[in-house]
Amino acid sequence: MSDITKQSLTQLVENIKNKKLSSTDVTKAFIDRSEKSEKLNAYITNDFTSALDKAKKFDQKPNLDLKLPGIPMAVKDLFCTKDIKTTAGSKILNNFVPTYESTVTENIWNEGAILLGKLNCDEFAMGSSNETSFFGNVQSPIDKNLVPGGSSGGSASAVAGQLTPVTIGTDTGGSIRQPASFTGIVGLKPTYGSCSRYGIVAFASSLDQAGPMAQNVKDCALLHEVISSYDPKDSTSIDFKRNHYSKELTNNIKGKKIGIPKEYRVDGMPKEIEDLWQKGIQYIKDCGAETIDISLPNTSYALPTYYIVAPAEASSNLARYDGVKYGFRAKGENLIDMYEKTRSEGFGAEVQRRIMIGTYVLSSGYYDAYYLKAQKVRKLIKNDFDEAYKKVDAILTPSTPSSAFKIGEKTNDPVSMYLNDIFTVPVNLAGLPGISIPAGHDAKGYPLGLQIIGKAFDEQNILNIAYAMEEKINFKNKITDWWIK
């Protein structure tokens, strides 16, 4: 079966359950394609040999009751994986092999999935183009020298390029949804507290969430069902009743009220984004749902707020990478010298920039003006959503203000890079779930995404809306296999 890698997760699970395919067939197919895809640079570490062993073992005694029976899967290299190098895209963790497994990946393996390898990402998930990775750029399968987005760039490329059936990423300010949008796939950022953060290399603790990335909404729902769990090892994990998201998935969204926030019509937004949004509104209506104009008045403060809160937390979270206990260590004359050299050589420019911003906004004398104020604004942003959700069930916006850009295009302009997250960061600040689905192409033929934002813990609802819209949109990703050897 040469088209194994073109199959959706749902199809693969069905074919393995019906014994039309073995785990070995499937695993082999994805390994073969991954091996031919070196140009994408999607992997940091592969574990192909042992993946194949595990697949064979699975086939000897297949447990077909599992949700991901013998399904091979590569994951973002931000998830700690037992005995497999975990780098977070950084030189400072280049030699780090965890002795433990993140809860989210543990959930995946417990349902029968098999680790293919660890996917490239921006260093410590700080970036919107996957250009900050110590392990080099990731190419987008969409076009040569196009960024796949970030920080889950390797994950997006791997799913769009069919190197893995589905994957998981992490999303602190848009790191799942923006690359999903750039590569024509589906990406869900769950409600804060839905997926455990235990064992995920931390970027900004109050914003980080793991989430699924997939070819379609149904696959996304299935994977989300597997990874979302209450975890006492994460104090911010929330014990709420989780749905059987894939089973309960329906395209019936008749009567749903979808909010259209006027503040997301930003200055200088390309016309094709506006057109896409209008098309989205039409799809919603075609599905029998209603759209309502709403206001989220503090939207314009979201980006500056995010770029205070996230670096502040990061500056503290990354203090542990000091060369003392694990990871990279540079030789120094004394302790301070060792710290300085280790962190100067071990961290890349973007990470250093954010550590400096974070250190600055937390320092005494600036704390009130920056960090404290940002926390207050964050509350206002959350209140905006609470207010809106009195009137609507979900909110529709574009995922990003533009389509994917070329590698190197924004490297020297961090602010324009940060603007990529303008539609995604409010969702993280408010702790809400948001999903990006592919909804069309721009003039260059690059994918464009729409974002559906839900109420807290209401993943089922936005998955349903996405599912219904997906049917109407009937998006086809234009993958030419340009990179295949």
Added chain:
Amino acid sequence: MSKKDSEYLINRKDNQYEVVIGLEVHAQVLSESKLFSTSATKFGAEPNTQVSLVDAAFPGMLPVINEFCVKQAIKTGIGLNAKINKRSVFDRKNYFYADLPQGYQISQFKDPIVGEGKVILDMPNGQKEVGIERLHLEQDAGKSIHDLDPQNTFVDLNRSGVALMEIVSKPDLRSPDEVNAYIKKLRSIMRYLGTCDGNMQEGSLRADVNVSVRPKDSKEFGTRCEIKNVNSIKFMQMAIEYEANRQVDLIEEGKTIDQETRLFDTKKNETRSMRSKEDAHDYRYFPDPDLLPLEVSEKFIEELKKDIPELPDDKKKRFIEEFKLSSYEANILVSDIDTAKYFEEVVAKMGKNKDIKLAVNWITGELFAVLNSKGLEISESPVSAKNFAILINLIKNGTISGKIAKTVFELMIDGDKDPQKIVEEKGLKQQSDPKALEALIDKIINDNREKAIEYKQGKEKLFGFFVGQAMKASGGKANPQLINEILKKKL
């Protein structure tokens, strides 16, 4: 230095200075596991054997609050008559050091778990109230060991993440003696509560000492210096003496005192500057996003209140009322929970016809002397409370004299022997048979006729001679009271 009216003042020429002291006591929470991890907290374990992935700050590891430590902190707050805050927040205190794996210490900055409270000290010239500013929970750091290797520093993370209570006093202390009393009182309260073992040798209790001086009768505080991490009461007192005099000397010379952090050098008996205010760390405190605010209900606090044992102040009051003890005696007995326990057990075992004063005298006299000489705690006493009570009863009911009791007590020490048996086996029972004693005394008077006559003629001093002879003749076993009575009659 003058100690008029127990006031501690520093004198220079015409000026007198008052010393103002505030303490930040770090008390290790008595708990099997750490504040945010399940690692053990045993003292003296092999280096790095009580370290979890959380304690060593591995990537992706997250803190989870240990509820027991929260309960311990609240109980301590109740013991300090303090306000318990139903909502408190854990903050990160950021700084780099090799034995601080996270690069920050999780502590409580703006919203501590315990607010204002007070502690009563018994000073020679009366009671003194010391205000408690706050108590908060925080993690301990690991230990850097610099002297194992000339080139390298070794790090032991066993302490990393161990729960500490930082108890901050108001600047209410005025002398080294008050500091001594304050630390002992805190230690006593926490040992009663079982929230801290108070073992200063093992570092379970240490303090940062804030010292300033001001002219006597001044209302304004002087500039303070903080002496970091002093781990014995004696060193605290020495450090305060040195530091207060240093500050007074500066003022007398017309110089100003710099607000700074100082270290106490125990070998040279002096404090020296560690870092000035300008070099002070900017800890960049902010709420730890890995932890939700700590919220406790009224019910939770009420349940803990039920667990609070009788504390030293109440116990003292009761001892004075119930056992008619003096304030001084009661203080000695209640200050250490184990002494109080021993005493109360002795009282219980003595039964109905008991002599509590006698028991107190024997505990604070003979027993303390033995414990002192053997370097033992009262919890390790070689004489059990049960046998001790029997001994006191033997004295009380006249079976043995106080003098013989001392002999018996010495024999009891080896193997916690039953004093009753010792008395029987060694035939130490007091002779209280009046007839036998009369015969014995008759013989002595007969043998010493001349002295008897002298006595009758007014040489009353000789009475002691006859008592001595009688005791000697009885082998020390005669009931001295009876001897007295019979002698008076016969002479």
